[in-house]
Amino acid sequence: MKVIVLGAGIIGVTSAYQLAKSGHEVTVIDRQQGPALETSFANAGEVSFGYCSPWAAPGIPMKAMKWLFMHHAPLILRPKIDRAMLSWLVKMLSNCTSKRYAINKSRMLRLADYSRISIAELRAETGIAYDERMQGTLQLFRTQAQLDASGKDVKALAADGIPYEVLDRDACTRVEPALRHVREKIVGGLLTPKDETGDCYKFSGTLAGKAQDLGVNFLWDTTIKALDIESDRVRGVLTSSGWLAADAVVVALGSFSPLLLKRHGIKLPVYPVKGYSLTIPITDATRAPESTVMDETYKIAITRLGDRIRVGGMAEISGYTNDLGQARRRTLEHSVMDLFPGGDARNGSFWSGLRPMTPDGTPVIGATRIGGLFLNTGHGTLGWTMSSGSARVIADLVSGRRPDIDTTDLAINRYQ
Structure with missing residues (x-):
């Protein structure tokens, strides 16, 4: 499938890498000149x-x-x-x-522990170094x-x-x-x-290079204007460089995700x-x-x-x-x-x-009511911590596979 990932922070880059590993034709769009130049650039360095x-x-x-x-x-x-x-x-x-805290922390720990396994496997297969x-x-x-x-x-x-x-x-x-x-x-x-600890900017930049080796195309200095949706299904993305066709779109725009989605009737509490x-x-x-x-x-x-x-x-x-x-x-x-x-x-x-x-601390990962439109956003202070696991989850969902962990309570419909 042709998959477009919107955003090249730590979430977008890891998503693109895992989607390419799954055999998809992946394009990443970002308004910056390179990966991880906004929220991921100088975060606290924790992988917690x-x-x-x-x-x-x-x-x-x-x-x-x-x-x-x-x-x-x-x-x-x-x-x-x-x-x-x-x-x-x-x-x-x-x-x-107390009740909500226990529920929210448990699902955050579930995703974080899966990410712990995922990033260890990523290091082993790529030899990535990042202080x-x-x-x-x-x-x-x-x-x-x-x-x-x-x-x-x-x-x-x-x-x-x-x-x-x-x-x-x-x-x-x-x-x-x-x-x-x-x-x-x-x-x-x-x-x-x-x-663990490390430099998220170094990690993201190196992994973006690994993703390019797998065929991922990064479009820098490109503004995302709108999603092209027809009959409740995403068909592509309208950008400052023109229209791009897509079979699936993954929104990984961090804090800016709800600003794009509200134009299409999706209320994302981020x-x-x-x-x-x-x-x-x-x-x-x-x-x-x-x-x-x-x-x-x-x-x-x-x-x-x-x-x-x-x-x-x-x-x-x-x-x-x-x-x-x-x-x-x-x-x-x-x-x-x-x-x-x-x-x-x-x-x-x-x-x-x-x-x-997000109000409950858990990111929003999964499909939406619009066919082919997926979310991987809302990670708060734990973007790098949860990135590798979130990327594998979204790659599985886009590919029609069942993820290794329960994801039923991660999607946007938990707020409805």
């Missing part, structure tokens, strides 16, 4: 199969109220007259119950209350058979030796040892939540992380990428804005220098990207 939770959780509404008044706030809300923002917020709040490390994620707790509250995550990890370790202060310093310099600032942590990152050179390796440390207080990930540290996080709900607020940079600098002062934060590279968030 275990540290994988929906933002909508019990207690979040009360925490969110407190965060809004913190000096180094993990959440920033800029209200505006935006029906999509209000609808998304209401739906997210409805998922902040990767396989040393896990340490969720770091500065207070006893945070450590106690991790019980719900431990319960979910245990239920799904995901390896984990609850660590005291001394055990944290054994996992991340640089923490011995600031041990009095922490009380414990939760280690998910199967998690909304952009802006995140920030700071990439700094390491000046003292003895005071730098070995893998990823998740600072629970500020919701910031601190990741080792070769001779650099990537500091990423925060959630800013402000619509489709991509400005770089200096207050956000100061929060990133505070978190990393408070724990790992082994980098030159003043000379760091500051960046922001729009994460495509």
